[in-house]
Amino acid sequence: MTLLETAPTAPTAPTAPTAPTTQAITPMTEEQRARFERDGYLVLPGVLEAREVAYYSEALDEVHARERAAGRLSPEGAMHRLSAVAALPAAVGLIDHPATFPLVWSVLGWNVHVYHSHLDVHPPIRVPKPYRFEWHQDGGRQNREIETAPRPRLSVKMAYWLSDLSRPGRGNFKVVPGSHLLDRIDGPPRRDLRWPEPPGAVEVTANAGDAVFFDRRLWHTRTDNHSEHTRKGMFFAYSHRWSHNRDQNxxxxxxxxxxxxxxxxxxxxxxxxxxxxxxxxxxxxxxxxxxxxxxxxxxxxxxxxxxxxxxxx
Incomplete structure (x- = not known):
């Protein structure tokens, strides 16, 4: 029985796979911290077991099917669904996964919450898309409204990959290592003007079950998917709880x-x-x-x- 069959209007996920009870919950190692502070990101191989990948991938497919039925996909069938757990309660097991969450609190501390999240599905592109320069730092207006240099970290993000991105050209995450300490990079006056890639840019390759943990200031983009694989992932951004309104109006x-x-x-x-x-x-x-x-x-x-x-x- 699928999620849609059990609850058409408010899907309730089946019981999530239980995280291994023998897995030690340990903070970020000194070596990880040094690499994170140097590069702005960490690739975390195999943090999800095969059964977890299958579970979350199937659940994500059902959200994608629901969004398709509602006519909310892009022309090529891509989905970028905000509020991941609200859209898919099954995803809740990822927000404090014992293999990844210690990195979050090792960097931001204990007074944190998920302030932004999304579910992504990007099928192969069959029709050429207009060029658009998509390099950015997360945070939007934060990157104009905070005056220190470099700007403060403020948040971190965990990306879980549920499909094979082990080769470039599959919609991979692309980054400039160390660019989290740069407040700007060269870019075109308009995003539709072709422009050289930032120096040092690399496509991050990953297997299904891998995760990427990154500083929101890291300059990054998503590449187009010209493969035969559908790119699937879940993304959770963490910030300090005081970024919420304190007044209740x-x-x-x-x-x-x-x-x-x-x-x-x-x-x-x-x-x-x-x-x-x-x-x-x-x-x-x-x-x-x-x-x-x-x-x-x-x-x-x-x-x-x-x-x-x-x-x-």
């Missing part, structure tokens, strides 16, 4: 008392601002300035100074 914002609040006041109190078609999380990351009240206020008054990165759109 939900009831206030839903009450008659908030009727007279200005749009900027509602933004400052944590109101959801996403318009139709906008992803709420993307909106909070600053990807939609046009529907962010304070941005509109500053723009109307000529107060967006392009010389200062936090005030650029």
């Amino acid at each position: 939900e009831a206030l914002l839903a009450s008659p008392a908030a009727a007279g609040f200005s749009p900027v006041q509602r933004q400052l109190l944590g109101a959801p601002l996403a318009a139709e078609g906008e992803v709420p999380g993307d909106h909070q990351w600053g990807h939609h300035p046009a529907t962010t009240p304070l941005y509109g206020h500053l723009a109307r008054h000529g107060l967006l100074d392009p010389r200062y990165p936090p005030l650029r759109p």
Whole structure:
């Protein structure tokens, strides 16, 4: 019986494979820490056993089928589904997996949470795609709004691979080792203009069951998948819990008392601002300035100074 058969509207996963009870839970080794601080990432071979790979891969396939039925895939059938555990409760076993989670708390400490996650499926590309320069650091507006150099780490990410990426050209993760200490790399004035790859860029190869642990500041991209293999993975980003709102204003914002609040006041109190078609999380990351009240206020008054990165759109 599949997840869709047991619960069409809110799938409940079968019992997850139990992590080996004999596996020692140990912190990051000094050698791992030195490599992580030098390169900005670690490749972790074989952290998932074959039965775990099969379990999570099958569960991910069912989400992909559900998204296909709902018409939410890209034209080539790719899926980038945010809020991994909300979309797939079966994925919960990965957020504190004993083979990987110690690296998270070894770097960030104990006061952490998963603040961002996604499920990815990328079938082979059969029709050429327009060129787009996709090199980036994670964090979005963080990379303009924090003024220190280099910018602080703030978060780390764990990528679990559920398909064979042991050769280049399969949609591999591509990185510039050591670039987590660079606040910028050379790039085109527009993303659709062809541009040389950053010096030192390497495609990370991995087997199903491997993971990659990386600093959010690492300059990276996903390559196109021109193989016969479908690229499948699950991604979990961890940050400190204080990055959440501390005030609890939900009831206030839903009450008659908030009727007279200005749009900027509602933004400052944590109101959801996403318009139709906008992803709420993307909106909070600053990807939609046009529907962010304070941005509109500053723009109307000529107060967006392009010389200062936090005030650029």
